[in-house]
Amino acid sequence: MAYASDKDFTQKRLNQPLLNKKWRTEYAGRTLVTIFGIFIILLALTILGFLGYRGSATFLNYGHSVAEFLFSTNWNPGEAGQSGTVGAAIFIVGSLTVSGFALLIATPFAIAMAIFISDISPKIGSRFLRPVLEIFVGIPSVVYGWIGLTVLVPFIANVFNLPFGFSVLAASIVVAVMIFPTIASVATDAMQAIPAEYRDASYALGSTRWQMVWHIKLRSAMPGILTGIVLGLARAFGEALAVAMVVGQSTRFVDSLLSPTNTLTAVITANMGNTVNGSEYNDALWSMAFLLLLISFGFIILIRVLGRKRNEL
Amino acid sequence: MNKNRSAKQADRVATGVLYGIAAFFVLLLASITIYILYKGVLAASPDLLSFSGDGVGVQLFNTIYLVFLSLLITVPIGMFTGIYMAEYAGKGSLIAVIRTCIETLSSLPSIIVGLFGFLVFIQMTHSKWNLLAGALSLAILNIPLIARTTEDAMRSIPRSYYDGSIALGSTRWQTVVHVLLKASIPQIMTGVILAAGRGFGEAAVLIYTSGMSSDINFNNWNPTSITSPLNPFRPADTLSVHIWAIKTEGIAANSQQIADLSAAMLIILVFAFSLGSRALGRHLQKNAGEI
Numbered sequence: 027m028a029y030a031s032d033k034d035f036t037q038k039r040l041n042q043p044l045l046n047k048k049w050r051t052e053y054a055g056r057t058l059v060t061i062f063g064i065f066i067i068l069l070a071l072t073i074l075g076f077l078g079y080r081g082s083a084t085f086l087n088y089g090h091s092v093a094e095f096l097f098s099t100n101w102n103p104g105e106a107g108q109s110g111t112v113g114a115a116i117f118i119v120g121s122l123t124v125s126g127f128a129l130l131i132a133t134p135f136a137i138a139m140a141i142f143i144s145d146i147s148p149k150i151g152s153r154f155l156r157p158v159l160e161i162f163v164g165i166p167s168v169v170y171g172w173i174g175l176t177v178l179v180p181f182i183a184n185v186f187n188l189p190f191g192f193s194v195l196a197a198s199i200v201v202a203v204m205i206f207p208t209i210a211s212v213a214t215d216a217m218q219a220i221p222a223e224y225r226d227a228s229y230a231l232g233s234t235r236w237q238m239v240w241h242i243k244l245r246s247a248m249p250g251i252l253t254g255i256v257l258g259l260a261r262a263f264g265e266a267l268a269v270a271m272v273v274g275q276s277t278r279f280v281d282s283l284l285s286p287t288n289t290l291t292a293v294i295t296a297n298m299g300n301t302v303n304g305s306e307y308n309d310a311l312w313s314m315a316f317l318l319l320l321i322s323f324g325f326i327i328l329i330r331v332l333g334r335k336r337n338e339l
Numbered sequence: 340m341n342k343n344r345s346a347k348q349a350d351r352v353a354t355g356v357l358y359g360i361a362a363f364f365v366l367l368l369a370s371i372t373i374y375i376l377y378k379g380v381l382a383a384s385p386d387l388l389s390f391s392g393d394g395v396g397v398q399l400f401n402t403i404y405l406v407f408l409s410l411l412i413t414v415p416i417g418m419f420t421g422i423y424m425a426e427y428a429g430k431g432s433l434i435a436v437i438r439t440c441i442e443t444l445s446s447l448p449s450i451i452v453g454l455f456g457f458l459v460f461i462q463m464t465h466s467k468w469n470l471l472a473g474a475l476s477l478a479i480l481n482i483p484l485i486a487r488t489t490e491d492a493m494r495s496i497p498r499s500y501y502d503g504s505i506a507l508g509s510t511r512w513q514t515v516v517h518v519l520l521k522a523s524i525p526q527i528m529t530g531v532i533l534a535a536g537r538g539f540g541e542a543a544v545l546i547y548t549s550g551m552s553s554d555i556n557f558n559n560w561n562p563t564s565i566t567s568p569l570n571p572f573r574p575a576d577t578l579s580v581h582i583w584a585i586k587t588e589g590i591a592a593n594s595q596q597i598a599d600l601s602a603a604m605l606i607i608l609v610f611a612f613s614l615g616s617r618a619l620g621r622h623l624q625k626n627a628g629e630i
Contacts (some may be wrong), residue, residue: 030356046512056427056511062419063428063437066462066486067480070440073455138360146357155361161613164367166540169602173371176595194544199623203371206364234342236349257446264448266543267583291450291543296587298454298547315454319447325445 035200041048074319076237081316083309095313101277103307111162112289112310116279118317123194124269125262128201132145133255136206137244140251145225145239156214158168159207169205171268174200179272182284192274192286195296205258212257215329216250216336217243260325264318290314353447371607378602382596390557393591395578395601397553400568401470402608405549406538408474413481414531418520421527422491426515445483449543452480457547465595468564468574474547480544481534488530492523529616536612540605542579550574551584578605 083187084090090112094100098113138160143151174196220243228238244251274286275296294311301308368394376427390396420437456476461468496519504514553575555568562569578601585598 052510052512055516059419063433066420066440066444066482068500069482070443072459073444073451073479076455076458077451086473126343135360135364137362138357142357142361145586146354146361150361155365157617158368159627160617161610164540164609165371166538166542166579166583166609168374168540168542169605172582172586172598172602173374177374179532182513199599202449203367209342216418234346235351236353237346239353260446260448264450266448266450271583271586272530273443289505291448297548298457312454313449321395322446323443326443329446330442 063218077207077312077316077319079311080312082313083304084313086307087088088112088309095310099279103310104305105307107308109194112306112313114310114314116277117288117290117293117314120194120287121263121291123330124131124197124201124273124289125259127194127198128205128262128285128287129255129259131202132206132209133196136209136254137213137251137267139206139210141239141244143214144217145235145243146203156211159211161253162207163211166278167265167268168271170200170204171271174268174272186284188284190274190286193284194273194280195283197267197269197289198283200272201262201265204265204268205261208261209254209258212254213247213251216254217245219250220246236243242286249332253332253336256328257323257333260322263325264291264322266295270295290318294318348354349357354494375602382599382603384596387593387600388596393593393597395581395597395604397419397555398576398578398601399604401553401575402539402566402579405470405474405477405545405575405577406535408470408571409477409481409538410531410535412475413479413485413534416478417482417485418489418527420486422515422520423495425490425493426511441483441486444479445487448482449480449541452476453544453547455479456544460548466572468548469572470549470575471571473545473575474571476544476548477541480541481537484534484537485527485530489527489628490527493519495526496522521563524618529619529623530610532619534618536616539577539608540579541613542577542583543581544593545577545580548585549576549580551576551580578608582625
């Protein structure tokens with residue numbers, strides 16, 4: 027290499043190792059972690075993009091309308107090369123009923139548990155109940171599904187005199203037990219975050235413990251409790267296997283709590299593997315997956331809004 | 340006075356009801372656990388516990404191996420992301436976007452992640468179900484958890500650590516690696532254990548990525564052979580997927596016992612890791628004063 031002057035040469039030699047060193051000690055690491063930060067964004071976008079692309083084929087390639095998909099109960103999609111109807115309303119309503127009813131069962135109990143831990147007996151609460159809740163969040167959903175299948179389903183068949191116990195009720199109960207610890211933990215956090223002054227002021231005014239809990243604590247913790255409920259709902263809505271095991275998987279509109287039906291997650295799980303890639307049936311399943319993704323975005327937005335509300339308080 | 344008395348009565352009734360509900364749920368959860376373990380013990384036989392044929396040893400090995408492979412991917416990616424968020428991302432709009440993405444990823448239904456894995460790692464690579472695809476998909480589910488744990492851990496370290504290291508002439512990156520990261524390792528470990536526990540129980544992510552069957556030979560340890568337990572490109576069903584597979588296509592006469600035993604082993608694995616992570620957390624809190 028030729029250098030224009032001696033000065034130029036010295037300058038280069040001085041700069042080189044310094045830059046090198048700075049690169050090794052700082053910029054390399056910084057670049058590395060920045061790449062992974064960006065990677066997370068790309069990953070989220072890729073999931074959205076791919077599922078959106080696969081999910082749109084029902085409407086773009088097979089010419090079905092979004093309204094048909096969402097509101098029609100005619101579910102008879104064509105296998106390879108054929109064409110039929112792709113009304114997914116049965117599954118959408120199935121998912122809504124199962125998760126809605128599960129929430130209805132789990133929420134009162136979860137809030138009661140939260141009140142117990144935060145105000146009735148914080149000692150038993152923090153030493154015993156909190157750990158129990160945390161452990162039970164971790165029980166795998168297939169295990170709940172398996173118990174539902176072997177214990178709850180026969181039990182329901184027995185009690186209500188049905189040929190099979192597979193039903194919305196069975197699915198709702200299984201999901202309710204699954205989401206109970208989630209809602210209870212988040213609600214407890216919300217209750218415990220309420221400043222002690224609220225409690226003291228309420229007692230000073232002569233209220234009983236229950237009046238204090240009911241009128242003051244629950245009301246002030248409401249945004250946090252709602253966050254827990256939405257989290258529970260999101261988990262219930264997205265739960266696939268446990269629901270698929272006990273809901274009966276029959277393509278039939280929900281007409282009672284004891285009737286079997288099917289949900290978005292269950293129908294996707296059961297059929298994705300045995301339909302031909304690119305067939306109308308398969309594409310309709312991808313559309314449902316995309317719908318599921320959009321709904322879970324909805325839940326995330328809801329949780330954010332609630333979080334903002336909590337910060338305002 | 341009357342109103343006062345009824346308020347006191349309501350208070351007593353409510354307290355009683357709340358005690359009842361708390362007791363009921365503890366009993367319910369305890370009886371579920373005991374029931375699973377009891378059925379597992381009933382089902383256990385040398386034949387089912389073995390590593391061949393009907394034995395669930397194969398699935399137990401698959402579960403641990405798959406989660407281990409998955410953590411090898413999850414931990415570095417999650418840690419790097421967490422470091423970036425805690426130290427380099429600043430307070431601008433980029434970190435808000437990343438945070439939203441992490442939140443989104445962590446609340447995706449696992450079946451969605453499974454389908455994405457199926458699309459990308461199976462269909463687009465034209466391969467059959469394989470362990471690596473399962474591990475990668477599981478990683479997507481767990482990366483947000485590790486990233487968040489790392490970020491929280493690094494942010495919780497006293498500012499003086501950072502200042503001290505910088506004053507001694509280290510660069511920011513050197514400080515991150517040698518001081519902050521080192522101090523956060525125990526907390527990150529808790530997150531890793533949590534992620535492992537979650538991985539053991541996960542099934543919806545795996546049925547369309549690592550598959551619902553396995554055919555391996557425990558005398559063959561050559562990683563390139565398709566029947567070798569170590570080959571990451573072979574199909575593999577984990578304990579939880581096994582339960583699902585038995586439910587959907589169980590034809591063996593003793594499939595009920597196999598599922599009972601799988602459920603019991605799964606519960607033991609998950610509980611052991613959950614208790615381990617709690618014990619580690621307590622240990623850290625106790626030692627926190629000494630740092």
